[in-house]
Amino acid sequence: MVDNELIYSNMTSSGLSGLSDIYGIGNDIEREVQKQKVHIRFQKTGPRSITIVEGLEDDLDIKRIARAFKKSFNCASSIHIDKAGNEVIKLQGNHLHDVRDWLIQQEIITQKEASDRIVIHGLL
Numbered sequence: 001m002v003d004n005e006l007i008y009s010n011m012t013s014s015g016l017s018g019l020s021d022i023y024g025i026g027n028d029i030e031r032e033v034q035k036q037k038v039h040i041r042f043q044k045t046g047p048r049s050i051t052i053v054e055g056l057e058d059d060l061d062i063k064r065i066a067r068a069f070k071k072s073f074n075c076a077s078s079i080h081i082d083k084a085g086n087e088v089i090k091l092q093g094n095h096l097h098d099v100r101d102w103l104i105q106q107e108i109i110t111q112k113e114a115s116d117r118i119v120i121h122g123l124l
Contacts (some may be wrong), residue, residue, distance in 0.1 A: 009109040022121050038109065040099050042122025053099055054082065060108065062087045068106075073098055 027110040041052040053069075056062060062079055066089045076092040091099070101117050103109045109117055 018068070037117050038103065038121050039119050039121060040096050042094055042096050048092075049094050051091040051093065051095040051099060054086060056087075056089075056108075062089065065089065066113065069095070069102070072102060094123065096122060 016076055024079065035057055036057060038055040040051065041054070043050050043052060056065065066077040066079050069075070069089065073091065073095050074094070078090050080088045080090055082088050097120075100114070100120065103118065104111055104114055
């Protein structure tokens with residue numbers, strides 16, 4: 001099991017908590033950041049397949065999560081930057097439901113939020 005304290009960065013370093021004190025809008029911004037959807041895609045090219053995970057929060061340590069995926073699923077993992085400048089994790093093989101279950105198990109996304117926040121594209 002991965003230590004959640006190592007995955008999450010300090011949320012107050014983003015400066016969002018200070019906005020709520022001054023303008024009263026920080027909590028709305030924090031809620032919006034937390035409600036970002038995580039897209040898990042399956043892509044097959046010939047005999048090879050990859051799973052793409054995108055939309056994870058900025059306060060998460062993507063490098064640690066990719067390493068944890070690699071160890072948990074016994075596959076190759078890498079981090080890429082998409083056209084919008086966001087970090088994307090690519091895993092070798094079909095791990096659509098494994099990634100979903102891992103995110104819930106590590107409490108990165110709660111069971112209640114999972115149906116709203118996790119979007120699976122590809123094979124079901």
